[in-house]
Amino acid sequence: MADRKSSFLDKVLGRLDRLDSQGIQVLLKRFSKERLFFETLLNSIEDGVIVIDDQDRIVWGNEGVTRLLGLNPQTAVGKPVSEWIPDYHFSQTDFENNKGNTSIHHEFEVNYPRPRFIRMYSKPLPGENGEDKGATLFLHDATEARRKTFEAIESERSQALSLLAASVAHEIGNPLNALHIHLQLMEREVRKLVSSETNAFSAKKRTTRKKTSSSKRDSGSSGKTPSYKLENYLSIAKGEIKRLDYIITQFLQSIRSTQPKFQSASLNNAIRETLEVLGPELKNRKLKFRTRLDKQLPEAPMDTSQIKQVLVNLIKNAMQAMTVGGILLIETGSRPESVWINISDTGGGIASEKINRIFEPFYTTKEKGSGLGLMVVQRIIQDHAGRIELKSDVGKGTSFRIWLPLKEPKPRLLEAPLTS
DSSP: OOHHHHHHHHHHHHHGGGGOOHHHHHHHHHHHHHHHHHHHHHHHSEEEEEEEESBBEEEEOOOOHHHHHHOOOOTTTSSSSSTTTOOOOOOOHHHTTTTTTSSSSEEEEEEESSSHHHHEEEEEEOGGOOOOOEEEEEEOOOOOHHHHHHHHHHHHHHHHHHOOOOOHHHHHHHHHHHHHHHHHHHHHHHHHHHHHHHHHHHHHHHHHHOOOOHHHHHHTTTTOOOOHHHHHHHHHHHHHHHHHHHHHHHHHHHHHHOOOEEEEHHHHHHHHHHHHHHHHHHHHHHHHEEEOOOOOOOEEEHHHHHHHHHHHHHHHHHHHHOOTTTTEEEEOOOEEEEEEEEEEESSSSOOHHHHTTTTTTTTOOSSTTTTTHHHHHHHHHTTOOOOOEEEEEEETEEEEEEEEEESSOOOOOOOOOOOO
């Protein structure tokens, strides 16, 4: 094709001296028409096309480069292409070293007019005497393809990790259950020893009023025998096993993506049932809780058990963030398209530099936290097509607001083709 055009141009140039003014005008119109045709064709494609000279200056560009790079071809002519494409420079040597290939491949990222990942192919432009005098750059937006590739890789990696983690968690859970049972049996035996030692001590105290230095030590310790100390150690061990079991449970919930079973339910009822369970713990911690539940709150499609898990995690976080006398406030409300719940505490708050990481797995601001509770919360709310808002002031407290849609999220279906 190139040879045919060259021979055509050679013929035209060879006959220019024979053409009159009318013939030249017809020829120019033909060239102008063909140029308009090719420019329209190149402007209609989504990919970007840039022509540069051997000094890296832009000679021409189509409308696609405006969408990809924010480059205006009309005002960019004569400017170095490196202003829009980072670290690119024309090198004839590169093409000479890649004669087996039809183009040279480059990849780069841009942030303007929006973040994109670009794949670029460069082809040399032949000049006089067969020397390359520039290049044509073809730019393709590969952002979506790259995202899908990363998602596929991440999905496979997550599945492999989930299987491994579930297996490990299961293997750890079995001996933990056995330890818990045997600690309970040991605790019963120790209680019997404590009871018998206490009775023996009381009997000895009744039979003699003589107080030796050792008996003074016994009375001063309020009967805290070695068996009593052992009972205390067992209680601590049971508490730690319980904490490990809670961490494993949270971990399994975070890696198992269970699809919610939607039913129309009352968010207020879920809150009341959750507070019935956590109420004694709030009182033990000497914390106050208040509720402001919208009496006209409409029912919403939700998986009640999963929403209760969300409430438990958020309320427990609030309890752990507060000291004695702290106040937990739970509010509900609605808008035409959604219902919301707000859980706020009067704890120490979260520093601004930590808020962005608060939903990351295994990241926690607590001394004895697993860093999985908020991850579970986020996953459940996302599965409900809801959203989470977080506000926190250091020294004043933290507030989580959750929005749930009033319509059940449905899969998007493609319309069937029309048949005549």
